[in-house]
Amino acid sequence: MRGLELFLSLMLMLAAHTACAGWLHEDADIMGTRITVELFHDDTAVARQGVDAVMAEMRRIDSDMSPWIETSELARLNRDAATRPVIVSDELFKLIRTSLHFSDLTHGAFDITFASVGFLYDYRKGVRPDDRQRQQATELINYHNLLLDEDSHSIAYGKPGVRIDLGGIAKGHAVDRCIALLQAIGIKQALVTAGGDSRMIGDRWGGRPWNIGVRDPRDEKKLVAVIPLENVAVSTSGDYQRYFEENGVRYHHIINPTSGDSARGMHSATIIGPDATTTDALSTSVFVLGVEQGLALVNRLPDIDAILVDAKGQLHYSDGLLPAKNPANNVKPPAPHPQP
Ligand code: AMP
Ligand code: MG
Numbered sequence: 001m002r003g004l005e006l007f008l009s010l011m012l013m014l015a016a017h018t019a020c021a022g023w024l025h026e027d028a029d030i031m032g033t034r035i036t037v038e039l040f041h042d043d044t045a046v047a048r049q050g051v052d053a054v055m056a057e058m059r060r061i062d063s064d065m066s067p068w069i070e071t072s073e074l075a076r077l078n079r080d081a082a083t084r085p086v087i088v089s090d091e092l093f094k095l096i097r098t099s100l101h102f103s104d105l106t107h108g109a110f111d112i113t114f115a116s117v118g119f120l121y122d123y124r125k126g127v128r129p130d131d132r133q134r135q136q137a138t139e140l141i142n143y144h145n146l147l148l149d150e151d152s153h154s155i156a157y158g159k160p161g162v163r164i165d166l167g168g169i170a171k172g173h174a175v176d177r178c179i180a181l182l183q184a185i186g187i188k189q190a191l192v193t194a195g196g197d198s199r200m201i202g203d204r205w206g207g208r209p210w211n212i213g214v215r216d217p218r219d220e221k222k223l224v225a226v227i228p229l230e231n232v233a234v235s236t237s238g239d240y241q242r243y244f245e246e247n248g249v250r251y252h253h254i255i256n257p258t259s260g261d262s263a264r265g266m267h268s269a270t271i272i273g274p275d276a277t278t279t280d281a282l283s284t285s286v287f288v289l290g291v292e293q294g295l296a297l298v299n300r301l302p303d304i305d306a307i308l309v310d311a312k313g314q315l316h317y318s319d320g321l322l323p324a325k326n327p328a329n330n331v332k333p334p335a336p337h338p339q340p
Contacts, residue, residue, distance in 0.1 A: 023205055026051050030058040031066070031171060033195030039182060040189040040205065050187045054178040058194065061174045064092065067115065067165050077155060078115075078163045085147075085154035093153045095166060095173055095277075096146065102169070102281040103143040106297065108257055109288040110281055115165035116140035117260035121251065126244040128251050129260075137161070138260030167253075171197045172235060172280025179276075196241065196283070199233035199276040217267035217309050224315060225307055229272070235279035237287040238268035254287050265290030270307040271298070278304070291316050 024047045025038045037054045041047040065074045073092050080086050088096075102110040117137035120129035129137065145158040166173075171194040178192045179199050189202035191210055200210045209228035216222035217240050227234070239262070243252035256263040269287040271279040282304065286294035291310050298306040298318045306318040 022047055024048065024051050026055070028055050028058070030055065031062045031174070031194060033171065034193075036191070036193040037178070038191045039187050040202075041187050046185060046187070050182050050185060050190070053181045053185070054192055057178050057181055058174055061170065061177065064089070065095075065166050065170050067119075067163070067167075074164070074166065081155055082157040082160045082162060085149060085152070085156040087152060087154045090153065093148070093155070095169065096155060096164070097148060098173075098277060099166065099169055099281070100143055100146065100148070102285060106285040106289060108143065110168060110285040111141055111143045111257040112164040112166060112168070113141050113143055113145055113162055114168075114255040114257050114260075115163040116161060118165055118253075118255055119163055121253070123242040123244055123251070123253055126246065126251075128246070134260045138258075141257045141260065168237075168284035169277060169281045171195055172233070172276035172278070175199045175233070175276035175280075196236040196238070197233070197276050197280045198235070200229060201231055203230050214268070214270050214307055214309075216313075218313065224309060225270075227272070227307075232272055232274065233276035233279045234270060234272050235276065235283040236268055236270040237283040239264075239287075240267070254284060256288055263288045263290075264311060266294075266311055267309045267313065269294060269309075272305040272307075274303050 022042045022044055023040045028035045035055065035058050037051050039047060039050050041050065063069055064072055066072050067074050067078060069075060073088055077086050077088060099112045117129065117134060120133060120137060121127060140159060140161045145162045147156040147158055175192050175194050175197050176199065179190065179201060182190050191198060191200040198212065204210055209230045212227045212229055212234050213223040214225045214236060216224050217238050237254055239250060239252040239254065241253060243250050250262065252262045254263050266287060269283045271283040271286060273279040273282065286298060286306060289297060291308055294308060295306060295316060295318055298304050305320040307321065308316040310316060
């Protein structure tokens with residue numbers, strides 16, 4: 001499993017859950033990533049309904065928002081919006097509006113028009129644009145090229161060649177939607193994960209908090225921190241999730257909008273916050289901003305914390321997690337022999 005690894009003392013807890021009626025755990029591969037749901041309801045039929053609702057919602061969002069599915073709403077937007085305004089669903093309109101909010105907040109570090117150059121990379125095949133192609137396409141990266149009309153819920157692209165991709169925020173959005181669906185059917189204890197984005201409500205079996213492990217970006221078997229959490233969201237962005245190497249340079253999927261090249265200021269950024277849409281957007285943003293600017297941003301946002309692994313493998317914590325500044329902080333040293 002890639003991204004934020006959920007070392008929930010996994011095997012032991014799975015055994016415990018199966019022994020405990022009402023707890024269900026299921027994994028599936030959707031949205032090009034691993035989806036995990038773990039939840040409790042004392043009526044097993046309701047628990048089952050919850051798991052099924054999560055998987056169906058993940059599939060729905062993938063088919064609406066994947067840029068790679070030709071029939072998706074997002075693909076249609078990318079095809080037509082440079083020639084005429086395209087009316088989109090409330091959900092897509094709002095998510096794009098939220099993306100622009102994070103672009104403003106991060107002075108453009110988060111920018112869904114990164115895809116204007118992003119589509120030239122194929123990390124599986126080791127394909128990247130040459131310098132000239134990259135520079136030309138990078139001129140199209142600018143979220144101000146997206147023109148949103150609030151009245152008609154239509155979107156137009158200001159220049160031909162502009163493309164968007166919601167890969168930095170859609171998984172978090174999907175996790176939030178799933179949590180809302182679970183709450184609507186009366187589920188009060190759940191963890192939903194989509195790749196590197198997770199959100200949990202309530203506590204776990206036996207009244208314990210959920211344990212979220214932040215993996216070592218250069219060794220998937222090791223953890224750099226374990227955080228006991230309840231009722232929050234956590235997202236990790238890392239340079240190990242999708243990448244290839246060429247002449248010792250790592251080309252990975254998080255793009256610095258000013259260069260069109262991979263952002264290389266750190267190895268991973270983990271963000272803790274109230275909802276997964278926010279933590280997803282901010283983990284990508286902080287990764288692009290680098291340690292200094294990223295921590296400065298996090299420290300001025302209420303209810304947001306961060307654990308960063310810099311390009312030398314050093315750990316950095318936001319003020320809210322530092323014992324000196326917050327004696328009640330929860331971060332534990334990694335377990336001595338973590339189980340994958
Ligand atoms: P995450 O794992 O949440 O950091 O998301 C990484 C994904 O975000 C990439 O695969 C791209 O789809 C997208 N992305 C890459 N660079 C940016 C950027 N600068 N702003 C917004 N989204 C980005
Ligand atoms: Mg993200």
